[in-house]
Amino acid sequence: xxxxxxxxxxxxxxxxxxxxxxxxxxxxxxxxxxxxxxxxxxxxxxxxxxxxxxxxxxxxxxxxxxxxxxxxxxxxxxxxxxxxxxxxxxxxxxxxxxxxxxxxxxxxxxxxxxxxxxxxxxxxxxxxxxxxxxxxxxxxxxxxxxxxxxxxxxxxxxxxxxxxxxxxxxxxxxxxxxxxxxxxxxxxxxxxxxxxxxxxxxxxxxxxxx
Amino acid sequence: xxxxxxxxxxxxxxxxxxxxxxxxxxxxxxxxxxxxxxxxxxxxxxxxxxxxxxxxxxxxxxxxxxxxxxxxxxxxxxxxxxxxxxxxxxxxxxxxxxxxxxxxxxxxxxxxxxxxxxxxxxxxxxxxxxxxxxxxxxxxxxxxxxxxxxxxxxxxxxxxxxxxxxxxxxxxxxxxxxxxxxxxxxxxxxxxxxxxxxxxxxxxxxxxxxxxxxxxxxxxxxxxxxxxxxxxxxxxxxxxxxxxxxxxx
Numbered sequence: 001x002x003x004x005x006x007x008x009x010x011x012x013x014x015x016x017x018x019x020x021x022x023x024x025x026x027x028x029x030x031x032x033x034x035x036x037x038x039x040x041x042x043x044x045x046x047x048x049x050x051x052x053x054x055x056x057x058x059x060x061x062x063x064x065x066x067x068x069x070x071x072x073x074x075x076x077x078x079x080x081x082x083x084x085x086x087x088x089x090x091x092x093x094x095x096x097x098x099x100x101x102x103x104x105x106x107x108x109x110x111x112x113x114x115x116x117x118x119x120x121x122x123x124x125x126x127x128x129x130x131x132x133x134x135x136x137x138x139x140x141x142x143x144x145x146x147x148x149x150x151x152x153x154x155x156x157x158x159x160x161x162x163x164x165x166x167x168x169x170x171x172x173x174x175x176x177x178x179x180x181x182x183x184x185x186x187x188x189x190x191x192x193x194x195x196x197x198x199x200x201x202x203x204x205x206x207x208x209x210x
Numbered sequence: 211x212x213x214x215x216x217x218x219x220x221x222x223x224x225x226x227x228x229x230x231x232x233x234x235x236x237x238x239x240x241x242x243x244x245x246x247x248x249x250x251x252x253x254x255x256x257x258x259x260x261x262x263x264x265x266x267x268x269x270x271x272x273x274x275x276x277x278x279x280x281x282x283x284x285x286x287x288x289x290x291x292x293x294x295x296x297x298x299x300x301x302x303x304x305x306x307x308x309x310x311x312x313x314x315x316x317x318x319x320x321x322x323x324x325x326x327x328x329x330x331x332x333x334x335x336x337x338x339x340x341x342x343x344x345x346x347x348x349x350x351x352x353x354x355x356x357x358x359x360x361x362x363x364x365x366x367x368x369x370x371x372x373x374x375x376x377x378x379x380x381x382x383x384x385x386x387x388x389x390x391x392x393x394x395x396x397x398x399x400x401x402x403x404x405x406x407x408x409x410x411x412x413x414x415x416x417x418x419x420x421x422x423x424x425x426x427x428x429x430x431x432x433x434x435x436x437x438x439x440x441x442x443x444x445x446x447x448x449x450x451x452x453x454x455x456x457x458x459x
Contacts, residue, residue: 010308090304093265094318095293097286183288184266187300 007107017080022112022119024076028069029120029163034127035065037155043147044132048139066162070169077109077170081177088178089186098178105178106171117163124159125150213238213274214405215262215373220271222257222428231257232268233428239373244399244406246416248452249425255409256377258425262407263296263375264288276372293321297366297374297404301381303358305350311361312346318369336368340394356387360394367398374398376408380415392418413452417445424451431455 011018038044039058048054081088091101129150136143215238222232231254239245249255260266262273264280273280276295283291297318298304305314312333319329337343342360350358359379366374376395380388396418398404408419416422418441422434434451436444 012308014308086304087306090306092289093292093298093304095289095291095296095321097289099286179285182266183264184260187265188260 004107007104007111010108011111017083018112021076021080022115025073025113025116026119026123028072029116029159030123030127032065032069032162033120033124033155033159034131035062036158037124037128037152038131040152040155040158041128041132041148043143044135047141047143048135069162070166073166074170074173077173078177081105081174085186089183092183092186102171102175102178105174106167109167109170109174113163113167117160121151121156121159128152212240214241214243214276215239215407216274217262218272220258220261220268220273222254222261222266223269230269230428232261234271235428235430236271237423237430239405239407242399242403242405243421244396244419245408246419246422247407247409247425248411248413248416248422248448251411253425254428255411255425257428259375259377259407259409263298264292293318295372297369297371299359299363299366299374299376299379301378303350303355303362303382305358305362305365307350310347310349311342311353314350314361315346315365315368318365322369332368333364336364340364340397354387356383356390359383359387359391363391363394363398367402367404370402371404373405373407376406376410378410379408380410380412388412388415413445413448416448417441422448424455426455 035058039055039062045054045058088101091104092098096104129148132143132148135141217238218236219234220232220236221230221234223230233254235254235258247255247258257266261268262275264283267281278291280288280291305311306317309317315333315337316329319332324332333346334343337346340360342357342364345353345357345361350361353361359382363379366376374395379395380391383391392415395406395408399406406419408415410416420436423430424432424434432451432455434444434448439447
């Protein structure tokens, strides 16, 4: 059983657990892709902005959005990792090196981020179409629907790069967590693990509302 | 016979407490022994197990296991050392919930890079000997506590560890499952010559061992040997000793 098949098996048998994770990251990628598609949509931008103000606004928002997505993903990644402390402890006890555990976690993240990417592109494309439709109705513009592609290739590439960057960030944060905690922390985890996860729910909710 | 495990003057002091959890403990374990460590909670017996099994490090003193000084092990070397030499059984089973019992038992063997065919044969024959072949394809959540603990015992035994560490293995089990598990351990000790070091506070569980070290306040205060006594008689003498210690404290 190599890492990839172990990772696949973990994903499959803890489906409801991972579904939550997948859902939350698909959601942020959907928003990210929809927004990126919109800001790269020349047809629309030309119609609603003559002097480039909307473009500046878009690029400002996109920085905030990226920061939010990175924060949100590393937060939920850490949340799920803490819930799995015991499992990681078992691997370590059985003689997995920390580097091997890290590659297992990275394989899982690769798989779930890829899934979230596919879902995010599909839903994000749809969402983007919806926004365009809403704005044309609202401002009474004449835009022919065929001019706006469902999947903006540039936006897809940008989203792919971004997801890739996120996977690297998550792996770094996972390795920090793993190499910081001793086997004692991982195996005799009962007391410390639970408390910290609940506490951060408040700031994370406020972030979402922002 | 040369000692398999040799602990010399090991002391463990946690940052928060003034009193050492282990106070200059020295003892040795020979190959093939079944040792029980007894003592009240807080006496340092679990700390001892942690320190001996690379889970934790002692503040001072030296531990040599299978000819290797544990102090010299780096993180990855310690992981390899656990993979090649140590087996673990804990009170809370520690099975991987996403894997079947067969796969759980297979994990330590795959880590040792054995051939799948060989792994399959090893597990099937061991499962037959210990009577859990019907549960191999089930997931841990489908089994009773006793069955889970036996699976976790087999996962520890299957790779023929140099030494098996058991921390309160019967702590969460009812009495008949506990007896089953202890018989499993005893059998593996006798027929496979697995060296076992078991931490327990239960005199009944301890009576399955050949030698008992009794802990109090981080020190070994007494040693009991089974010698040629039968288990029942040994149990009586353990229970008496413990009761005597309890009234004296």
